[in-house]
Amino acid sequence: MSVFSLDTRPGNPVTVKDVDEICAGLGVTIKDEEKEEYKTLLAVFHESMENLMDLPGESAREGS
Secondary structure (H helix, E strand, O other), X not given: OOOOOOOOOOOOOOOXXXXXXXXXXXXXXXXXXXXXXXXXXXXXXXXXXXXXXXXXXXXXXXXX
């Protein structure tokens, strides 16, 4: 899967707080001046996964 843009849709739920929480869980730190860039990457990943989940295919719940 390729990322064609780093522009995210309005209403994307990813925040800098999410980046901080993930980093804390991993035991890593990011410079304050770089956090916005990491937020953008996480937001693009979030949207990519939403798009992936919207593709037609077999659901884990189907056939259960």
